[in-house]
Amino acid sequence: MDCVVLGASFDATEANKAFREKYDFPYRLVSDVDEQVGVAYEVRDPGTEKVQFAKRLAYLIDPVGTIARSYEVADVLGFAGEVLADLAELRQP
């Protein structure tokens, strides 16, 4: 399925690199240490203090840059299946 998966968190790049290598993730992990992209995506509340932990949300973004689906991720394995089903549905002509 032609879908670019990007993991995102407030971790430093070094922590993401170690995390990725430990579990042999095939996708890229981006680092939002300033937490400002996190504010834009509503994975943290705006405020002066850093929170360190992003909320477990995910967004499926379509090829023109519009959010097609938003997810609160509770069950990671179930979530993967849900995304694949949504992609199959959304990509139907």
Next chain:
Amino acid sequence: MLAPGTTAPDFTLPDQDGTPVRLADLHGHWVLLWWYPMADTPG
């Protein structure tokens, strides 16, 4: 949580190797942007 139909906010963030990833450069592809609380925690 941003609602479907919202324009995804553009960003440029470094990947695990420090290489910048810009969302706008991924136009033409479906993108799953998956936020997780902290590296090396379950989920």
